[in-house]
Amino acid sequence: MSLPDLAELVALRGPARGLSLHAHRPALALLQGSHRSAQRGRGLEFEEVRPYAPGDDARTIDWRVTARRGRPHTKLFREERERPVWLLADLHPGLYFGSRRQLKSALLLRAAALLAWVAVLGGDRLGALIAGGQSQPRIFPPRGREAGVLPVLEALVEAQPQAPGVPDADSLNALLAGLRPLLQPGSLVLVLSDFSALDARTESALAALSAHSDCRLLGLSDPLERNGLPSGLYRAGLPGRLWWLDGARSQDAWQEKWAARQQRLDALARRLALPLTHLDTADAVAESLPPLLRETAWAA
Incomplete structure:
Protein backbone atom coordinates (compact mmCIF):
# COMPACT_ATOMS: atom_id res chain seq x y z
CA MET A 1 0.00 0.00 0.00
CA SER A 2 1.46 3.34 -1.05
CA LEU A 3 1.68 6.31 1.30
CA PRO A 4 0.02 9.55 0.15
CA ASP A 5 2.37 12.27 -1.06
CA LEU A 6 1.85 16.02 -1.32
CA ALA A 7 0.88 15.87 -4.99
CA GLU A 8 -1.97 13.45 -4.23
CA LEU A 9 -3.30 15.58 -1.38
CA VAL A 10 -3.16 18.74 -3.50
CA ALA A 11 -5.07 16.94 -6.26
CA LEU A 12 -7.99 16.41 -3.85
CA ARG A 13 -8.84 20.05 -4.44
CA GLY A 14 -10.74 18.85 -7.52
CA PRO A 15 -13.17 16.50 -5.71
CA ALA A 16 -13.65 19.19 -3.03
CA ARG A 17 -15.30 21.62 -5.45
CA GLY A 18 -19.04 21.94 -4.97
CA LEU A 19 -18.91 20.52 -1.44
CA SER A 20 -19.67 22.42 1.76
CA LEU A 21 -19.22 22.33 5.51
CA HIS A 22 -22.05 24.85 5.82
CA ALA A 23 -24.96 22.66 4.72
CA HIS A 24 -28.30 23.52 6.38
CA ARG A 25 -28.36 20.07 7.98
CA PRO A 26 -24.86 18.69 7.42
CA ALA A 27 -24.90 15.15 6.14
CA LEU A 28 -21.64 14.59 8.00
CA ALA A 29 -24.02 14.10 10.92
CA LEU A 30 -24.86 10.57 9.86
CA LEU A 31 -27.77 8.80 11.50
CA GLN A 32 -26.03 8.87 14.87
CA GLY A 33 -27.99 10.34 17.76
CA SER A 34 -28.77 14.04 17.92
CA HIS A 35 -27.55 16.51 15.33
CA ARG A 36 -25.93 19.79 16.18
CA SER A 37 -26.39 22.73 13.81
CA ALA A 38 -23.29 23.91 11.98
CA GLN A 39 -24.37 27.46 12.79
CA ARG A 40 -23.72 28.72 16.30
CA GLU A 80 -20.39 34.00 8.70
CA ARG A 81 -18.41 32.42 5.87
CA GLU A 82 -14.95 32.98 7.34
CA ARG A 83 -15.21 31.01 10.53
CA PRO A 84 -12.14 29.11 11.74
CA VAL A 85 -12.16 25.42 10.84
CA TRP A 86 -9.77 23.27 12.87
CA LEU A 87 -8.52 19.87 11.75
CA LEU A 88 -7.32 17.64 14.59
CA ALA A 89 -5.27 14.83 13.05
CA ASP A 90 -4.56 12.04 15.54
CA LEU A 91 -1.80 10.54 13.42
CA HIS A 92 -0.28 8.16 15.97
CA PRO A 93 2.02 5.23 14.99
CA GLY A 94 -0.75 2.66 15.46
CA LEU A 95 -2.45 3.95 12.32
CA TYR A 96 0.17 2.18 10.19
CA PHE A 97 -2.29 -0.64 9.66
CA GLY A 98 -4.71 -1.65 6.93
CA SER A 99 -6.09 -4.81 5.35
CA ARG A 100 -7.88 -3.33 2.33
CA ARG A 101 -7.34 -0.39 0.00
CA GLN A 102 -5.17 1.78 2.26
CA LEU A 103 -3.58 2.17 5.67
CA LYS A 104 -5.57 3.94 8.36
CA SER A 105 -2.93 6.67 8.34
CA ALA A 106 -3.42 7.12 4.59
CA LEU A 107 -7.17 7.28 5.10
CA LEU A 108 -6.69 10.05 7.67
CA LEU A 109 -4.43 12.06 5.35
CA ARG A 110 -6.81 11.81 2.41
CA ALA A 111 -9.88 12.67 4.48
CA ALA A 112 -8.10 15.59 6.16
CA ALA A 113 -6.90 16.95 2.81
CA LEU A 114 -10.34 16.77 1.24
CA LEU A 115 -11.94 18.48 4.25
CA ALA A 116 -9.21 21.14 4.24
CA TRP A 117 -9.92 22.01 0.61
CA VAL A 118 -13.68 22.06 1.23
CA ALA A 119 -13.13 24.51 4.09
CA VAL A 120 -11.02 27.05 2.24
CA LEU A 121 -12.96 26.80 -1.02
CA GLY A 122 -16.04 27.64 1.06
CA GLY A 123 -14.39 30.80 2.38
CA ASP A 124 -13.36 29.48 5.80
CA ARG A 125 -9.96 29.82 7.46
CA LEU A 126 -8.16 26.53 8.06
CA GLY A 127 -6.17 25.68 11.17
CA ALA A 128 -4.78 22.35 12.32
CA LEU A 129 -3.18 20.43 15.14
CA ILE A 130 -1.26 17.36 14.02
CA ALA A 131 0.01 14.57 16.26
CA GLY A 132 2.66 12.39 14.67
CA GLY A 133 4.95 10.88 17.25
CA GLN A 134 6.50 14.17 18.34
CA SER A 135 6.26 15.26 21.98
CA GLN A 136 3.85 18.10 21.23
CA PRO A 137 1.32 18.49 18.39
CA ARG A 138 2.26 20.78 15.53
CA ILE A 139 -0.02 23.82 15.49
CA PHE A 140 -1.09 25.74 12.40
CA PRO A 141 -3.16 28.88 13.16
CA PRO A 142 -6.21 29.45 10.92
CA ARG A 143 -5.42 31.00 7.53
CA GLY A 144 -7.45 31.36 4.37
CA ARG A 145 -6.98 30.04 0.83
CA GLU A 146 -3.93 28.01 -0.24
CA ALA A 147 -1.80 29.72 2.40
CA GLY A 148 -3.86 27.86 4.98
CA VAL A 149 -3.96 24.49 3.23
CA LEU A 150 -0.52 23.78 1.80
CA PRO A 151 1.52 23.96 5.05
CA VAL A 152 -1.02 21.63 6.70
CA LEU A 153 -0.82 19.12 3.85
CA GLU A 154 2.98 19.18 3.94
CA ALA A 155 2.95 18.56 7.70
CA LEU A 156 0.51 15.66 7.32
CA VAL A 157 2.77 13.98 4.77
CA GLU A 158 5.80 14.45 7.03
CA ALA A 159 4.00 13.19 10.15
CA GLN A 160 2.48 10.00 8.74
CA PRO A 161 4.03 6.85 10.27
CA GLN A 162 6.52 5.02 8.08
CA ALA A 163 6.42 1.65 9.87
CA PRO A 164 4.27 -0.23 12.40
CA GLY A 165 4.41 1.15 15.91
CA VAL A 166 2.73 1.10 19.30
CA PRO A 167 -0.36 3.36 19.42
CA ASP A 168 0.16 6.55 21.38
CA ALA A 169 -2.36 6.43 24.21
CA ASP A 170 -2.16 10.19 24.83
CA SER A 171 -1.99 11.70 21.33
CA LEU A 172 -5.71 12.52 21.02
CA ASN A 173 -5.87 14.03 24.50
CA ALA A 174 -2.82 16.15 23.71
CA LEU A 175 -4.54 17.47 20.57
CA LEU A 176 -7.72 18.36 22.43
CA ALA A 177 -5.82 20.03 25.26
CA GLY A 178 -3.67 21.97 22.80
CA LEU A 179 -6.68 23.27 20.90
CA ARG A 180 -8.67 24.51 23.87
CA PRO A 181 -6.78 27.80 24.49
CA LEU A 182 -6.76 28.55 20.75
CA LEU A 183 -10.43 27.95 20.07
CA GLN A 184 -12.80 30.82 19.30
CA PRO A 185 -16.53 30.39 19.98
CA GLY A 186 -18.38 29.30 16.85
CA SER A 187 -15.40 27.49 15.30
CA LEU A 188 -15.81 24.18 13.52
CA VAL A 189 -13.64 21.35 14.89
CA LEU A 190 -13.15 18.19 12.84
CA VAL A 191 -11.55 15.40 14.90
CA LEU A 192 -9.97 12.63 12.80
CA SER A 193 -8.94 9.62 14.88
CA ASP A 194 -9.50 5.92 15.37
CA PHE A 195 -10.40 6.76 19.00
CA SER A 196 -8.50 3.68 20.16
CA ALA A 197 -7.41 5.46 23.35
CA LEU A 198 -10.76 7.02 24.23
CA ASP A 199 -10.94 7.59 28.00
CA ALA A 200 -12.54 9.85 30.59
CA ARG A 201 -10.14 12.71 29.79
CA THR A 202 -11.10 12.52 26.12
CA GLU A 203 -14.79 12.69 26.98
CA SER A 204 -14.25 15.66 29.30
CA ALA A 205 -12.18 17.53 26.72
CA LEU A 206 -14.73 16.94 23.95
CA ALA A 207 -17.53 18.11 26.21
CA ALA A 208 -15.66 21.35 26.93
CA LEU A 209 -14.87 22.00 23.25
CA SER A 210 -18.36 21.23 22.03
CA ALA A 211 -19.94 23.65 24.51
CA HIS A 212 -18.81 26.65 22.44
CA SER A 213 -18.05 25.23 19.00
CA ASP A 214 -19.39 22.91 16.34
CA CYS A 215 -17.44 19.69 16.88
CA ARG A 216 -17.67 16.67 14.56
CA LEU A 217 -16.00 13.29 14.91
CA LEU A 218 -14.61 11.20 12.06
CA GLY A 219 -13.71 7.70 13.22
CA LEU A 220 -11.24 5.56 11.24
CA SER A 221 -11.47 1.79 11.09
CA ASP A 222 -10.48 -1.25 9.06
CA PRO A 223 -12.63 -4.32 8.28
CA LEU A 224 -10.11 -6.62 9.95
CA GLU A 225 -10.43 -4.64 13.20
CA ARG A 226 -14.20 -5.01 13.21
CA ASN A 227 -14.51 -8.61 12.07
CA GLY A 228 -11.43 -10.29 13.48
CA LEU A 229 -9.23 -12.86 11.82
CA PRO A 230 -10.70 -15.50 9.52
CA SER A 231 -10.10 -19.16 10.34
CA GLY A 232 -6.45 -20.20 10.34
CA LEU A 233 -3.21 -19.61 12.24
CA TYR A 234 -1.57 -16.20 12.01
CA ARG A 235 1.57 -14.60 13.34
CA ALA A 236 0.73 -11.11 14.54
CA GLY A 237 2.18 -8.26 16.54
CA LEU A 238 5.03 -5.81 16.19
CA PRO A 239 8.66 -6.55 15.27
CA GLY A 240 10.21 -8.30 18.27
CA ARG A 241 6.77 -8.90 19.81
CA LEU A 242 5.11 -11.52 17.60
CA TRP A 243 2.80 -14.34 18.66
CA TRP A 244 0.52 -16.91 17.07
CA LEU A 245 -3.24 -16.34 16.83
CA ASP A 246 -5.94 -18.86 15.99
CA GLY A 247 -8.49 -16.97 13.90
CA ALA A 248 -11.49 -19.15 14.69
CA ARG A 249 -10.82 -19.33 18.43
CA SER A 250 -10.05 -15.61 18.82
CA GLN A 251 -12.94 -14.25 16.74
CA ASP A 252 -15.65 -14.08 19.43
CA ALA A 253 -13.45 -12.30 21.96
CA TRP A 254 -12.06 -10.05 19.23
CA GLN A 255 -15.51 -8.94 18.06
CA GLU A 256 -16.74 -8.48 21.62
CA LYS A 257 -13.86 -6.17 22.42
CA TRP A 258 -14.38 -4.18 19.22
CA ALA A 259 -18.11 -3.85 19.91
CA ALA A 260 -17.43 -2.50 23.40
CA ARG A 261 -15.00 0.07 22.02
CA GLN A 262 -17.44 1.15 19.34
CA GLN A 263 -20.36 1.36 21.75
CA ARG A 264 -18.40 3.71 23.98
CA LEU A 265 -17.67 6.04 21.06
CA ASP A 266 -21.27 5.93 19.85
CA ALA A 267 -22.56 6.62 23.37
CA LEU A 268 -20.21 9.59 23.73
CA ALA A 269 -21.37 11.03 20.41
CA ARG A 270 -25.02 10.70 21.42
CA ARG A 271 -24.50 12.13 24.89
CA LEU A 272 -22.68 15.22 23.61
CA ALA A 273 -24.80 15.51 20.42
CA LEU A 274 -21.65 15.22 18.29
CA PRO A 275 -22.10 14.15 14.66
CA LEU A 276 -20.09 10.97 14.12
CA THR A 277 -18.97 9.75 10.70
CA HIS A 278 -17.31 6.37 10.20
CA LEU A 279 -14.54 6.16 7.60
CA ASP A 280 -13.37 2.79 6.31
CA THR A 281 -10.01 1.85 4.78
CA ALA A 282 -11.93 -0.16 2.16
CA ASP A 283 -13.47 3.02 0.71
CA ALA A 284 -11.88 5.67 -1.48
CA VAL A 285 -12.18 9.01 0.30
CA ALA A 286 -12.87 10.90 -2.93
CA GLU A 287 -15.95 8.69 -3.38
CA SER A 288 -17.19 8.16 0.19
CA LEU A 289 -16.89 11.67 1.67
CA PRO A 290 -18.36 13.92 -1.08
CA PRO A 291 -21.95 12.58 -0.77
CA LEU A 292 -21.81 13.57 2.92
CA LEU A 293 -20.77 17.15 2.15
CA ARG A 294 -23.12 18.25 -0.58
CA GLU A 295 -25.08 21.44 0.17
CA THR A 296 -28.32 19.79 -0.88
CA ALA A 297 -27.86 16.64 1.18
CA TRP A 298 -30.31 16.45 4.09
CA ALA A 299 -31.66 19.88 3.15
CA ALA A 300 -34.99 20.56 4.79
Missing part, protein backbone atom coordinates in the same frame (compact mmCIF):
# COMPACT_ATOMS: atom_id res chain seq x y z
CA GLY A 41 -21.64 31.26 18.18
CA ARG A 42 -19.53 33.30 15.78
CA GLY A 43 -20.75 31.12 12.96
CA LEU A 44 -23.79 33.42 12.77
CA GLU A 45 -23.87 37.19 12.27
CA PHE A 46 -26.93 39.30 13.14
CA GLU A 47 -28.58 40.83 10.07
CA GLU A 48 -32.04 42.28 10.88
CA VAL A 49 -35.29 41.98 12.83
CA ARG A 50 -38.62 41.28 11.15
CA PRO A 51 -42.16 40.41 12.30
CA TYR A 52 -42.51 36.87 13.58
CA ALA A 53 -43.92 34.38 11.06
CA PRO A 54 -45.43 30.94 11.77
CA GLY A 55 -42.67 28.34 11.74
CA ASP A 56 -39.93 30.67 13.02
CA ASP A 57 -37.80 29.29 15.84
CA ALA A 58 -39.15 30.72 19.10
CA ARG A 59 -35.57 30.94 20.39
CA THR A 60 -34.83 33.73 17.90
CA ILE A 61 -37.63 36.03 19.11
CA ASP A 62 -36.31 39.50 19.95
CA TRP A 63 -38.15 40.17 23.18
CA ARG A 64 -37.07 43.80 23.47
CA VAL A 65 -38.40 44.71 20.04
CA THR A 66 -41.50 42.59 20.70
CA ALA A 67 -42.22 44.52 23.91
CA ARG A 68 -41.57 47.89 22.28
CA ARG A 69 -43.74 47.29 19.21
CA GLY A 70 -46.43 45.19 20.83
CA ARG A 71 -46.20 42.27 18.40
CA PRO A 72 -43.69 39.37 18.09
CA HIS A 73 -40.50 40.01 16.13
CA THR A 74 -37.73 37.56 15.33
CA LYS A 75 -34.02 38.01 14.69
CA LEU A 76 -32.51 37.04 11.34
CA PHE A 77 -28.91 35.93 11.02
CA ARG A 78 -26.62 35.33 8.11
CA GLU A 79 -23.89 32.73 8.14
